[in-house]
Amino acid sequence: MATTASSTAIRRTGRFLVNVAVVVSILVCAAWLVPSALGYERYVITGGSMSGTFEKGSMAFEKQVPVSELERGDVITYMPPPSSGVGTLVTHRIVAIKPAAGGGTLYRTKGDANADADPWRFELTAPTQPVVEHTVPLVGHAFIALADRDTRMLLVGVPAGVIALLALVELGKALRPGRDAEKTASGDTVAAPSAAGAPPVVPGQTRGTPAARPQGVPAQA
Numbered sequence: 001m002a003t004t005a006s007s008t009a010i011r012r013t014g015r016f017l018v019n020v021a022v023v024v025s026i027l028v029c030a031a032w033l034v035p036s037a038l039g040y041e042r043y044v045i046t047g048g049s050m051s052g053t054f055e056k057g058s059m060a061f062e063k064q065v066p067v068s069e070l071e072r073g074d075v076i077t078y079m080p081p082p083s084s085g086v087g088t089l090v091t092h093r094i095v096a097i098k099p100a101a102g103g104g105t106l107y108r109t110k111g112d113a114n115a116d117a118d119p120w121r122f123e124l125t126a127p128t129q130p131v132v133e134h135t136v137p138l139v140g141h142a143f144i145a146l147a148d149r150d151t152r153m154l155l156v157g158v159p160a161g162v163i164a165l166l167a168l169v170e171l172g173k174a175l176r177p178g179r180d181a182e183k184t185a186s187g188d189t190v191a192a193p194s195a196a197g198a199p200p201v202v203p204g205q206t207r208g209t210p211a212a213r214p215q216g217v218p219a220q221a
Contacts, residue, residue, distance in 0.1 A: 011169055018163060035061050041130050043077050044140035045091060049111025050075070053093075059139040060091060062130035067105075070124075072097060075132040076109070084120040091132065092118060 035042055040061040048056045053075075062077060070076070075093045080086040092109035095117050100106045107124065110117040145151045 051113040054135040057141045061134040064128040
């Protein structure tokens with residue numbers, strides 16, 4: 001009984017873990033694929049310069065907007081000019097839009113949590129620019145974790161190990177009834193059928209003479 005209860009608990013735990021892994025995988029895939037199908041781009045917020053508006057670890061969903069339609073107050077993700085010394089994408093709010101001396105347009109941005117505007121001005125050379133439309137807190141942490149190879153192996157390996165364990169448990173259950181059936185066939189005495197209408201004859205019993213029920217064999221109804 002203890003072994004059966006333990007096996008049942010293992011199976012239930014394994015199934016629960018597998019279900020959790022499947023649900024998480026579906027949610028991650030949906031978060032990755034659905035926005036793309038709707039025309040959104042995804043960016044993970046890795047700094048705190050926009051804290052108060054959205055926090056570090058948030059996922060920003062952005063849509064491409066014609067550069068000519070950008071306005072003050074739009075939050076954009078862009079690469080600062082090389083002279084800025086910043087080598088990563090920045091997600092900041094546009095605080096100034098001015099015509100450039102030689103033509104074109106100069107932009108200036110600021111992080112909502114920063115006291116001062118960014119010290120650089122820049123032009124946008126592409127015809128469109130990603131503008132933040134929605135953010136989801138904390139989701140970015142999952143994508144940051146998935147970027148790590150060891151984390152990906154853990155997320156894949158644990159469910160795979162649980163599935164393998166469940167398969168072994170089910171295999172063991174499938175083999176046990178076979179052994180029991182073999183034991184019954186080799187150790188039990190089966191009464192041979194008698195003539196039509198007559199009760200079966202048990203070895204050692206004369207037909208018509210009641211036989212005592214062997215000890216340990218249940219009575220037949």
